[in-house]
Amino acid sequence: MTGGRPEEQLDPVVLHHVVNSLGWPDLRPLQRAAVSPLLRGDDALLLAPTAGGKTEAALFPLLSRMTGQRWAGTSLLYLCPLKALLNNLHPRVERYAGWLGRTAALWHGDVGTSARRSVLWQRPDVLLTTPESLESMLISVNVDHRAFFAGLRAVVVDEVHAFAGDDRGWHLLAVLERLTRVVGHPLQRVGLSATVGNPAELLHWLQGSGVRTRTGRVVAPDLTATAVAPESAAPVAQPPPGRIELDHVGSLVNAATVIAALHAGEKRLVFCESRQTVEELGQLLRERGVTTFLSHASLSAEERRRSEEAFAEARDCVIVSTSTLELGIDVGDLDRVIQIDAPATVASFLQRLGRTGRRPGTVRNCLFLCRSGEELVRAAAVLLLWGRGWVEPVMPPPEPRHIVAQQVLALCLQERRVGDRTWAQCWNGLPPFGPGAEPIVAHLVDNGYLDVDDGLLFVGPEAERRFGRRHFMELTAVFTGPPEFAVLHGRAELGRIDPSLLTDEVQGERRLLLGGRSWRVTYVDWRRRRCFVEPADGGGRARWTSSGWVGASFPVTRAMREVLLGADPPVVLTARARSRLAVERDEQAPLVHPGGSLVVRGRNGDLRWWTWAGLRANATLAASLGEVVDPAQRFDDHSVRLRENLLPGDWRSLVGDAAQRLCLPEVGARALAGLKFSTALPRRLAEATLAARTADLAGAQAVLSEPVRFTTPVG
Structure with a gap:
């Protein structure tokens, strides 16, 4: 390393190991730029692509600060969204902390009881955990x-x-505010992220x-660390060099x-x-x-x-x-x-x-294999x-009132009893967890989720009944x-499956597909929600209930319209992709126009408004324009069905005045069931x-x- 640069502010032991243990001739630009602000104690958002050295950019200054200021006990939290990512990071964090005679440990749901006792007794300098496990503590x-x-x-906060x-995210913020209240002083907050469109707002x-x-x-x-004001413009992400191919x-x-034939070795x-x-793809390969090999949440x-x-x-x-x-789980060097x-x-x-593209001499690459014309257009729009x-x-999603309710209950578990006039102070004035949440607290009291005695709130019988199992883990x-x-x-x-696979009518053996292999069901324990299997030769089925397709966004759907109108993404298009795009453009030509939206009467007489606005915008239009929209309010990413007699x-x-009277979409009981708390x-x-x-x-x-143009399809 050469002298006179920010990295020389790092602890000399860290610098020694960067050169001699890691074999790095220098720090990366992000790592150099992060040193001064993090050593000063500033909050920061560190931006870099995947594998851009963000973990080291955060840890090297913070570990140096830990040593220089003689932090004691558990002084640094490292939060991740996935337990697998924590497990993956732990050896690396432990190594870096060990350079300075410090320790690092894991705490999450898969960590055993004895290891947890050890953490509580030894108090590692760095604790790697999830927000949920942090709240459990x-x-x-x-x-x-x-x-x-x-x-x-x-x-x-990684990722x-x-x-x-x-x-x-709302849960994370609320837990951090409660933790700040517990320790009695502000905590330096450092976020690590890939490229986002609004970094100042995210910070x-x-x-x-x-x-x-x-x-x-x-x-x-590519930016000098600068103080961020609310009106700061976001840096624009420039496409990195590489080869992107659309097929x-x-x-x-x-x-x-195609996958089996290409890129052998x-x-x-x-x-x-x-x-x-x-x-299904795993089995086919x-x-x-x-x-x-396969990886998914079930x-x-x-x-x-x-x-x-x-x-x-x-x-x-x-x-x-x-x-x-x-996310940043390390699966080794990838070629494709x-x-x-x-x-x-x-x-x-x-x-x-x-x-x-992580190895020297390699470039970033991605091959898109689209199964339908619509997916091809969608992929082209993203590109x-x-x-x-x-x-x-x-x-962040708006109006997190259910998280407010959850947090008030969690606070009462944390403190055992909380003043009915002082509870809002525990989030340090952070909206929406402040006094504006009083109607939610009143509802919790009125419905038995909270009890009140002598001006103190505590967990009530209804919260015990609904969330008290397994030491309130559900909360x-x-x-x-x-x-x-x-x-x-x-x-x-092996994993978990949708119960419908166990109740559908089948001829012969009931077979499942899990882990890319077929299994024969031998016994179902309905009470404990378990099924036992043995290997089978093919014939397995896979299925999971979707959490709900949120639909394409306004920008992506508008880009799809641009693609149909002739815009090509700056990537390699195979002959098959070009041919299918030509078909899609020809078939969809009556439904797109560069100058606005189209109302088209189909051959079966139905009338559709082709807005190309995305699911949420169309849901908003359907809810707001009852005079013209089909009473069933049928809509998708691209269109809204209108009354057939509309002229x-x-x-x-x-x-004419619809823009001034837009309203929110209606919500059904089934949708409410998916909103926890x-x-x-x-x-x-x-x-x-x-x-x-659900609105846009x-x-x-x-x-x-x-x-808006009214047209009749050709042909």
Whole structure:
């Protein structure tokens, strides 16, 4: 290392090991840029592609600060969204801490009782955990959380974008605020993220209540660390060099044939958009003699671990995965990434693309294999946006009232009794956990979730009944998963399946597909929700109940319209892809127009408004325009069905003021059942929460601001 640079502020022992143990001639740009702000104690958001050295960019300065300021006890938390990612990171973090005579340990649901006792006794300097496990520590009667966290100084949140976009983000923020209250002083917050479209806003979100008083900095490889103001412009993500290829194969069988034939001798990571597709493709590849491993959320943790470790050590092989391998879990050096159909977002594609091109002399690459014309157009749209340097902003879901209810209950477990006038102080003024939540607390009291005695709130009988099983573990998870059956071969759990696979009528043996292999069901334990299996020769089926397709966004759907109007993404298009795109453009030509939206009467007489606005914008339009929309409110990503008797001359008078009277979509009882803790809310507030999350007012207004043309299809 050369002198006179920021890295010389690091502890000399860290510098010594960077050069002599890691063999690095220098730090990466992100790592250099992060040194000064993190040593000063600033909050920060560190941005870099996958494998960009973000973990070291955070740990090297924080470990140096730990030594220089003589932090004692558990002084650094490292939070991840996945237990597998924590397990993967632990040896590396332990090594770095060990350079300075410090320790690191894991704490999550798979860590055994004796190891947990050791953590509580020894108090490692760095604790790697999830927000859910952190909250479990706060509410556990076996953990003296005030003593254990007394020395806490900083928190690193890895893959912070994966938290911020859903309710786990609100849960994370609320738990960090409660923890700040417990330790009695602000905690330095450092987020690690791949490229996002709104880094300044993401940093401010991570800072929580500290955004008003603490300095925050976005640190990116190509930017100098600078103080961030709310109005700061986001750096635009530029497409990295590499080879992206778009192909149309027509079926999963054909996709398997292509994967088996291409790139022999190389390590290939294949991403699919559903667990069922992962299972079916895994089986097809094995039938073609390809060494294949699988990874998805319904495989047991042990099955996933074995699969990922075997893949990391092998060479000529494929691992087929859902988004579980999109984050930074290390599966060794990859040669190829293959995408089946289209990822939902540009950000997801960037994460997946970043898994390749890590070795010197290699470039990032991704081959898209699309099974249908619509998926081909969708993939082209994602790549069109990527080619323009556009990435989705990470936005927390609005109105998290159910998380407020969960947090109030968790706080009462943590403190045992909380003042009925002072509870809001425990989140340090962070909305929406402040005084505005009083109607939610009143509902919790009125319905027995909380009891009150002498001005103190404590957990009531209804909370005990609904969430008290297994020491209130249900209270720390903010998502409701569909009921699934555990699948066991002997004593080994293989994973979990949808119960419908055990109740559907079948002729002969009942067979399952799990882990890319077929299994014969030998016994079902209905009471304990378990089934026992033995290996079978083919014929297995895979299925899982979807958590709900949220639909394409306004930008992606608009980009699909652009593709249909002739725009090509800046990637290699195979002859098959070009041919199928030509067919799609020809067939969809009556439904797209560059100057606005179209209302088209189909051959069967139905009338559809082709908005190309995305599911949420169309849901908003359908809910707001009862005068013109079909009473059944049928809509999808691309269109809204209108009343068949609607005349062009009536359009302007009926919808002329629609942009000023947009309303939120209606919410049904089935949707409410999927919102965890909704029963702890007044029904009207639960419905308002879901309605706000299914709407896109800006997208709907954009559609209404465009010209509308009534046409009749040709032919």
